[in-house]
Amino acid sequence: xxxxxxxxxxxxxxxxxxxxxxxxxxPDVVALQEIKCVDENFPAEPFEALGYNCAVHGQKTYNGVAxxxxxxxxxxxxxxxxxxxxxxxxxxxxxxxxKKGALxxxxxxxxxxxxxxxxxxxxxxxxxxxxxxxxxxxxxxxEPVALLGDYNIIPQDRDCYDPKAWTxxxxxxxxxxxxxxxxxxxxxxxxxxxxxRAGGHYTFWDYQAGSWRRNAGIRIDHILLSPQAADRxxxxxxxxxxxxxxxxPSDHVPIWAQIDI
DNA sequence: ATGCCGACAGGATGTCGA
Numbered sequence: 630x631x632x633x634x635x636x637x638x639x640x641x642x643x644x645x646x647x648x649x650x651x652x653x654x655x656p657d658v659v660a661l662q663e664i665k666c667v668d669e670n671f672p673a674e675p676f677e678a679l680g681y682n683c684a685v686h687g688q689k690t691y692n693g694v695a696x697x698x699x700x701x702x703x704x705x706x707x708x709x710x711x712x713x714x715x716x717x718x719x720x721x722x723x724x725x726x727x728k729k730g731a732l733x734x735x736x737x738x739x740x741x742x743x744x745x746x747x748x749x750x751x752x753x754x755x756x757x758x759x760x761x762x763x764x765x766x767x768x769x770x771x772e773p774v775a776l777l778g779d780y781n782i783i784p785q786d787r788d789c790y791d792p793k794a795w796t797x798x799x800x801x802x803x804x805x806x807x808x809x810x811x812x813x814x815x816x817x818x819x820x821x822x823x824x825x826r827a828g829g830h831y832t833f834w835d836y837q838a839g840s841w842r843r844n845a846g847i848r849i850d851h852i853l854l855s856p857q858a859a860d861r862x863x864x865x866x867x868x869x870x871x872x873x874x875x876x877x878p879s880d881h882v883p884i885w886a887q888i889d890i
Numbered sequence: 891a892t893g894c895c896g897a898c899a900g901g902a903t904g905t906c907g908a
Contacts, residue, residue, distance in 0.1 A: 638907085639897055663907085665897070690898055691906070741908060781908075800908060835908065836895035847908080880896080880908080 630657040630700070630727040630890055632734065633868075634777040634850055636833075636881035640664040640695070644672055646875045651679055654868060656885055657699045658725055660736030662779045664693035671695060688718035694736045694778070700725040704733075709759045710766075719756070727890040732858060733767065737778035742799030750799050753781070757808035761815070764853075768816055773858035773890055776817065779881065780851050782809045784819070787828025788848035800849060809851075818859040820852040820886045821867070832867055833881045841872055852886045863887035 633656040637643040640661065651659070659681075664671065668687040676683055681697040686707035696702060702723040709720045719738045724731050737760065742753030760776075767774050782805045786792040795801035813819065821830070831846025840846065854862060865886040872882045 642897065663897095741906085743906095743908065795908090798908070833908070837908095838894055840895095849908080877896080 630725070630732065631885055631887050632656065632658040632660070632732070632775055632777065632852070633883045633885035634660040634662070634736070634779070634852060635883035636662040636738070636779040636850060636879060638663050638665075638879040638881065640672065641666060641670075642877065643879055644675065646871070646878060648675055648679065649875070650868070650871055650883060651676070651681075654883065654885065657727070658734060659697040660734065660777050661695045661697065662736070662738035664695050665690060666693060684721060684723050686718045686721040692718045692738055694718060694721045694738050696721055696723050696734060696736050698723070698725050700727060709756070709763050711759045711762065712756075715756070729890050730773065732888060732890050733772060733774045735767075735774065735776040737776060737780070739779060739781045741781050742805065745797065745799050745802060750802075753799060754804055754808065757805070761808065761811055764812055764817065765815055768855060771857060772855070773861065773888070774855035775852060775858055775886070775888070776812070777852040779849060780809060781849055782806060783847050783849055784809055788831070790831070790843070790845040790847070795847070800847065812853055816856055817853040818856075820854050820859070820862055820865040821848075821884065823859065823862055824865050830867055831869075832884055834872055836880050850881055850884050852884060854886070854888075858888055858890070861889040863889060
């Protein structure tokens with residue numbers, strides 16, 4: 630099955646580009662971030678018309694995540710454990726079953742965390758700790774798991790156009806990068822890096838300062854795979870062309886992986 | 891050092907994003 634993650638920066642504003650990309654890319658499962666709408670306002674009908682089931686964990690104005698799937702969505706669970714006071718909609722989990730078995734999908738939108746030194750950065754690190762704990766629990770089952778979405782973490786210098794420009798940014802802090810590495814030490818693999826070690830591959834370009842024109846991007850949207858899913862990884866790539874299409878593209882583009890499940 | 895751009899809520903302009 631082909632799985633993908635895409636921060637659409639408002640599903641309402643991105644409905645037409647999203648439908649166009651789905652028709653062209655034909656993913657089986659899509660993890661959407663920053664849908665920026667409540668559950669009842671999610672435009673499910675046009676996605677259902679393309680054969681997708683929809684699971685939505687929405688929020689007014691900010692955040693919000695959803696999973697589209699051509700397979701039935703089972704065991705649908707919103708929110709990371711351990712966040713009783715956390716009212717942000719940033720995580721949605723479900724199980725999809727393909728021809729060869731089941732894949733547990735965790736759709737995530739990690740906090741931005743800027744500015745560093747504020748409660749926002751503390752919240753980011755705390756959220757990533759909760760993700761770590763949950764990711765660790767999921768490994769106990771020794772089953773295929775994909776944790777995919779907008780991590781808001783630049784893993785290495787090679788994952789941004791100009792490292793010096795990001796040194797004070799929450800996405801680039803040692804603590805943020807450490808949180809991503811910890812997931813990898815735990816046993817998860819960065820699907821993109823399994824096939825491509827080169828720098829200069831990005832998933833986000835700021836709307837400002839001609840970032841897209843200069844290719845001044847960063848790689849912050851990731852697909853992390855449990856060993857049982859990584860063993861079944863086929864192709865993995867970034868649909869960069871989407872950033873240059875249409876009149877109003879998202880500032881993120883989809884990343885996808887083919888999993889033999 | 892900051893804005894640049896864009897979405898949102900609401901009905902002007904501030905918040906948030908990364």
